Amino acid sequence: MTTNHYTLKVNGKEHQVADAWTGESLLWVLRERLGLPGAKNACEEGECGSCSVRIDNEVVCGCLVLAATAVDCEITTIEGLAPEGELADVQEAFIEAGAVQCGFCTPGLLVTIDKLLETNNQPDDLTVREAISGNLCRCTGYGRILEAVNLAATKRREATS
């Protein structure tokens, strides 16, 4: 296996990745090498969105990106969604609306929804459904998740008005 040394900038912090096989996905490196298991591994083929992270502000499936190609990028994971010890509005809304059951889909959904609300803080129902349609949730049937998005959107509008 060809191995490599490189540096990844995750949630504002530089991480050295040493002796890594270059075939490793960003998801795997985050979870297994950097001790950031917040992004989840439900399918590892780009179908479920559990691994959603941001690279330079775009939401991507961490399982589809080779870690070594994300050098020189700003990577944000669920662990970086809110400052340490605090909750982001979307995280609070998920708890309040009962949108968490097993919670496996939750980190990916939060990253996706955070990005959606950043670009549109008044999305209608269909817009939200389309935006999260790449994030599978097997437990909730999405009802409470949509409720949480409404709550968070309202909070965000109030915060910016």
Next chain:
Amino acid sequence: MTDIQITSPVSAPRIGESAPRPDGVPKVTGAFTFSSDLWHNNMLWGGTLRSPHPSANIKSIDISGALAINGVSAVLTHTDVPGSLLYGLEHADQPVLAADVVRYEGESVAIVAADHPETVRRALAAIVVDYQVTVPLVDPEAAEAAEPIHPDGNLIRRLRLRHGDQNIQGEIQVEGTYEVGMQDQAFLGPESGLALPSEDGGVELFVSTQWLHSDRDQVAVCLGLPPEKVRFTLSGVGGAFGAREDLSLHAHLCLLALHTGRPVKMVYSREESFHGHVHRHPARMWYRHHADTEGNLLRVEARLILDGGAYASSSGAVISNATCFAAGPYLIPSADIDGSVVRTNNPPCGAMRGFGAVQTCIGHEAQMDKLAAALGMDPVELRLKNVLKSGDKLLTGQIITGTAPVAEVIKSCVEHPSTLVQSDDMMSLPGGAGRTADPQHIVRGQAMAVGFKNLLFSEGFDDYSSAICHLVDGVATITCACAEVGQGFVTLAQQITREVLGVEEVILAPAATATVGSAGSTSASRQTWMSGGAIQKACEAVRQQLLERVAAEHQVDLDDLVLADGQIVSLAGNFSLSLAAATTEPLEADIEYHHAPTYPVDENGQGNAHVSFAFAAHRAVVDVDPDLGLVKVVELTTSQDVGRLLNPLQAIGQLEGGTSQGVGLAIMEEVLVTDGHIRNASFTDYLIPTALDMPPVEIAAFIEQPEPGAPFGAKGIGEPPSISSTAAVVAALRDATKLELPRVPVRPTDIVQLESDAS
């Protein structure tokens, strides 16, 4: 690692309130440890070699090439299993690692431990197995008469239920044959775990499961170790829905850890997960309903065949449920139901949410609609005329002594006003983002269905749960091995403790086999009742001890003491004491809670086999594009019999989630199996509903009629939503298309009436 110490929020809600989840914060911040997140210094990665053939004899296995690879620490086969080679939930019939024969595609043959998942993959590829491929038995109808594919024979269980006068004939008779495809639980968190060798020669396993103690007992036998040396601790579970009732990687991980003397982690890929757990049983069902001209049900005849796949798993209990609940929640004086579950070389099937009642609900509800049409009667009126109520007899002869608000469930559901707003956005039409629909051609359909199921384990099973309550300095710690799989037990455990003890803070200790007795399985909608009941009883015992102690210390009458809101108050003694001050010396109670006994059914399927029942109804509205056969479920409404509502927010989540799994089975979810091979073992090809596929779920009513004998009167709520939802959606599709649609899931080719190659 697996630090699931949870403290309660300050608001401290009790029974009946929408308490937030104690694991909510770690789950939204990414700090919650799921079983695939476990990590240990110096750990190895494990992997499994699986049979590519549904049926073959193994001539030889050569592991030398794999062992020679740099970084490989162990390659094990059946000869390395020190104890029993077989395990199983009800009967030990499934090999830990296949020895001389493989019976389904994906059966485990060898296991590997190495330094990197990529090394594992290469090692697995280097194992040479010489298979002599044999013709698989894949037709369940042919299985009973076919050459046995297993020493235990091909018939796993047959149940003949005969009830009432067998000569009754109805003036009106309707017949139908229905088929249900194989559904997958498709939980998101893959099978995973971490095993650690322990110093006493035993092993510790951190794993996601539904029933720690059953897993531990099965694995200990295979390892040839006493159960005390095999310690299992629950790690974060990413959904279960029945698929984690059976062992998957448990024994494999323990074997690798014991063999290498190092921690070993294993995580299934999604494809492997489809092969690595049991599915919902595919069913073929023939029905004949008899009624008089007034619409009174007189008799039901049915023949049910379920495909159990290669190993028994919980098939015996599934067919028992399917048979008992075959005709739905109706009062029927006469019945002849013949149910079989057979062994084939298809993927093994076992527990899934709804457990046998899902398949038959599709059958009995289609029949009720057919009967209504034959009678020229409104389908809702026909149902209401025949519904069960408390005091009525089931087809098993058992009298329902608990609550049975079937009529209330149906009425509240169908009378609930629709909130449907007509949308002309192409995205909300069938075909959605593809924008393929011609709005002029879209047809709408609407229908309802009702279903029911037993709660708790049945047929004489010794069903219990254990809990320990420890109270010190005003803080209660609850220890219970109940598996939290997402359903919200952790919330409820706190609510119950607060309710009984009036404490503010409740700590939940990790669920583990080493610290407490069995809680039984997180299945059969039983944990609210069973583990909730165990915690209630443990807290009540501590409360009693506490009051006795205070009464003795202060020389007051026990009856004079009241415990409320963190205070012990004596009116006669004229004092009050904070709970914290009264419990500087700890108190503890360790409880085993059993429900009322049940009994096996006799040779006619008659007997008091069940404790309690829950009922649910759904109304579905669908839009269909008849040109392309595409479907959009536009509205779902449901009512459910819950006994008593313990946490409204959590209950809504269960109803919405269960309903979405029902929608999936109705229109998109099927494990496609051809000649024993799974053709769609991925989330690309096995489709589960997305946010665009799910309509809003309207909850018309929670019917609250407290169930006698149940803690706080609450019935389990997890399964009923997935029972009537599928039947309602399919009925609405029939209404829209005027087609029979006897097969579920309904495929586009069924609607446009093309020959399908998918069956």
